[in-house]
Amino acid sequence: MLDFLWNNGILRLLYTSVGIQWIGCAAAVFFKTEKFYDLTGSATFILVSHLAYESSLMTRRQSVQGWLVFGWACRLGSFLFLRIMKDGEDKRFDKAKESPAIMFKFWTLQGIWVFITLLPTLLLNSERRNPPIGTRDYIGWGLWTLGFILEVVADAQKSMFKNNPENKGKFISSGLWSVSRHPNYFGEMVLWFGLYISSSSVFSGLQYLSVLSPIFVSFLISKLSGIPLLEAAALKKWGDNPAYKHYIENTPVLIPFIKT
Incomplete structure (x- = not known):
C-alpha cells in the first residue's frame, strides 16, 4: 500500500x-x-x-x-x-x-x-x-476556446470600466456583463468542461469519473469562493441603489441570457 x-x-x-x-x-x-x-x-x-x-x-x-x-x-x-x-x-x-x-x-x-x-x-x-483525433476532441477544444474568449473579454471589459475615473463607485452592466452578472466565471466553467471532454476521448472505465474536475470547479465558483462572495459584497455596496436592484432582477447570475 x-x-x-x-x-x-x-x-x-x-x-x-x-x-x-x-x-x-x-x-x-x-x-x-x-x-x-x-x-x-x-x-x-x-x-x-x-x-x-x-x-x-x-x-x-x-x-x-x-x-x-x-x-x-x-x-x-x-x-x-x-x-x-x-x-x-x-x-x-x-x-x-x-x-x-x-x-x-x-x-x-x-x-x-x-x-x-x-x-x-x-x-x-x-x-x-x-486513438485518432475525433469529434470529441474538437468539441472539447472548441468549448475551451469559447470559455477562454468569454473569460478574457469579460475581464478586459471590467478592467477598462474600473480604470475609467468616471465609473468610480459604479457597477458594470455593459458588454458581456449585461447578459450575465459573472460572465468570466461562466467562461471558466465552460473551458474546464471542454478540457474534460477532449481528454475523455482516450478514457475507459473509472477514468470517466474525472468529470469531478469541471464539476468541482463549477461548485467552487457557484457555491463557495466565487459568486456567493462577490454577490454578497455587491449587495452590501449597491443594495440600496435602484439601478443595481433592476440589474440583478433582470440579469442572469451566471449563464448568459438564462435566468434561474
Whole structure:
C-alpha cells in the first residue's frame, strides 16, 4: 500500500502540487503577504501539467491539451497578479495573513484544487492509447476556446470600466456583463468542461469519473469562493441603489441570457 502511494505517478503529482503550496505558504507567512498566492497557483498548473506531459507519449492530443492549460494559466496568473499589485491587497486574506494556520489551509486547498482541476489532463497524459483525433476532441477544444474568449473579454471589459475615473463607485452592466452578472466565471466553467471532454476521448472505465474536475470547479465558483462572495459584497455596496436592484432582477447570475 505504501509503495503504491509513493510510486503512483498521478499521486506523485498531487504531492508535488501540495508541496509547492507549502513552500509558498512558508514564504507568505514569513512576509505576511498574499500577493503571490494566485501567481503560485497558476505556476503550479503549468509545472504539474508539464511534468505529466514529460512522461507521456507526447501525442498531438496531449500536446494541444498541454498548450491549452499553459495558455490559460499564463493569462489568468498574470492578470490576477497585476490586479493585486494594483489593488494592494486581496480581501480574502484580511484575517488569514495574521493566522499561519488559516494561511496553511488556504495554500493546501490551492494545491488540492490544482490537482483535481488538472486530473483529466493528467490521466490523458498517463494513457498509452492514442486513438485518432475525433469529434470529441474538437468539441472539447472548441468549448475551451469559447470559455477562454468569454473569460478574457469579460475581464478586459471590467478592467477598462474600473480604470475609467468616471465609473468610480459604479457597477458594470455593459458588454458581456449585461447578459450575465459573472460572465468570466461562466467562461471558466465552460473551458474546464471542454478540457474534460477532449481528454475523455482516450478514457475507459473509472477514468470517466474525472468529470469531478469541471464539476468541482463549477461548485467552487457557484457555491463557495466565487459568486456567493462577490454577490454578497455587491449587495452590501449597491443594495440600496435602484439601478443595481433592476440589474440583478433582470440579469442572469451566471449563464448568459438564462435566468434561474
